[in-house]
Amino acid sequence: MGYDVRKAAALRFLLTTISTTRVIKLSKRILMVIDGLPGGGAEKVVLTLAKGFLDQGHRVSLFSLRSVCDYAIPSGLDYQVVKDNCTLPWRKLTELRRRARQLDHTIAAAERLNGAFDLVVSHLHKTDRIVRRSKQLIAHKTWYCLHGVFSASYLAHRQGFSLWLKRKKIQHVYQHRNLIGVSQYVLDDLKRYYQVEPAREQVIFNPFDIDEIRQLAQAPCDMAGSDYLLHVGRIHEAKRHDRLIRAYALSGLTVPLVLIGQGSPSQIAALKQLAQELHVADRILFKGFTQNPYSWIAHARMLIVSSDSEGFGNVLVEALICQTSVVCTRCPGGPEAILQGDLARGLAEMDDVSLAEKINEIYHNPLNLNDINLNEYGISTICQRYLALADSN
Numbered sequence: 001m002g003y004d005v006r007k008a009a010a011l012r013f014l015l016t017t018i019s020t021t022r023v024i025k026l027s028k029r030i031l032m033v034i035d036g037l038p039g040g041g042a043e044k045v046v047l048t049l050a051k052g053f054l055d056q057g058h059r060v061s062l063f064s065l066r067s068v069c070d071y072a073i074p075s076g077l078d079y080q081v082v083k084d085n086c087t088l089p090w091r092k093l094t095e096l097r098r099r100a101r102q103l104d105h106t107i108a109a110a111e112r113l114n115g116a117f118d119l120v121v122s123h124l125h126k127t128d129r130i131v132r133r134s135k136q137l138i139a140h141k142t143w144y145c146l147h148g149v150f151s152a153s154y155l156a157h158r159q160g161f162s163l164w165l166k167r168k169k170i171q172h173v174y175q176h177r178n179l180i181g182v183s184q185y186v187l188d189d190l191k192r193y194y195q196v197e198p199a200r201e202q203v204i205f206n207p208f209d210i211d212e213i214r215q216l217a218q219a220p221c222d223m224a225g226s227d228y229l230l231h232v233g234r235i236h237e238a239k240r241h242d243r244l245i246r247a248y249a250l251s252g253l254t255v256p257l258v259l260i261g262q263g264s265p266s267q268i269a270a271l272k273q274l275a276q277e278l279h280v281a282d283r284i285l286f287k288g289f290t291q292n293p294y295s296w297i298a299h300a301r302m303l304i305v306s307s308d309s310e311g312f313g314n315v316l317v318e319a320l321i322c323q324t325s326v327v328c329t330r331c332p333g334g335p336e337a338i339l340q341g342d343l344a345r346g347l348a349e350m351d352d353v354s355l356a357e358k359i360n361e362i363y364h365n366p367l368n369l370n371d372i373n374l375n376e377y378g379i380s381t382i383c384q385r386y387l388a389l390a391d392s393n
């Protein structure tokens with residue numbers, strides 16, 4: 001039988017079509033929605049996830065509800081800002097409904113152009129309140145990622161009717177919805193304090209590009225070769241920089257304390273005043289926000305977390321990746337799950353004296369970081385956990 005050129009060409013075309021179709025089918029359409037991208041931990045998590053999905057060949061959109069962005073946007077990401085130009089005096093009263101409509105228009109346009117999304121993940125509570133009102137999104141394909149301890153964030157300073165109303169509002173957002181917790185604690189906290197019954201729930205740790213972090217850690221650092229203590233995190237009352245400064249003063253250590261993170265001028269002024277009163281102002285350095293904190297982390301004698309709560313504790317894992325000892329308050333959230341075995345020596349109680357004692361102890365007897373396994377936090381592993389949610393729809 002002779003060689004039929006036309007049949008061979010047709011066969012090649014068929015095989016190519018089948019292969020292309022299979023790749024398209026395996027590739028997921030993923031949408032993530034967030035309130036904005038200022039220099040915070042949850043925002044960094046979203047962009048790390050986006051990059052991980054893109055590297056695995058998936059099609060990813062990120063819709064931000066504000067134009068603020070302190071991070072580089074990964075190449076290939078469909079990044080869109082859903083603007084709200086309303087200037088009416090009563091705009092706050094109609095904000096959630098109005099913004100949900102704006103989001104729906106953007107989603108509808110994106111799906112008309114490139115097909116329906118297989119997985120939608122909403123990040124941060126303000127975003128969740130808007131996404132919850134969406135009429136375009138399909139509930140069983142939509143997941144709400146909880147990054148923080150809600151009772152600590154929203155109930156700590158409330159009482160009476162205000163407390164009851166806040167609980168009801170938060171319950172309404174998450175009741176019978178698909179929930180992701182960055183730690184088991186944040187899910188349990190929502191269910192306990194708000195009587196939320198999820199439709200489905202999953203614990204998925206935050207992702208870390210371990211190789212990239214180690215590479216960035218090799219960048220030059222102004223204080224390389226000298227001893228210093230380090231705190232990395234936005235200046236916010238939940239991070240308890242006041243506790244950190246008092247504990248530092250009590251520790252008796254004279255090496256500098258470096259604070260990396262942004263905050264309002266009034267917050268920074270209050271902390272500088274506290275440092276002045278405790279006679280340690282000349283040893284505390286306010287460095288502000290930096291795109292690459294990893295070289296600072298890698299060269300630090302230790303990293304300290306002094307928070308009242310941490311939904312996960314990103315900077316703890318980042319420090320361990322950089323082979324830097326950590327001290328952390330035994331606060332509600334993820335830190336105790338991260339600091340296991342010998343790492344648990346770095347846990348302090350949530351008071352100035354205990355934190356000061358632990359800083360002193362770990363300074364003189366650093367943690368053993370030689371045999372820790374961080375693969376469970378790797379970006380590839382975490383992305384697969386998210387993709388499994390799409391496969392279960």
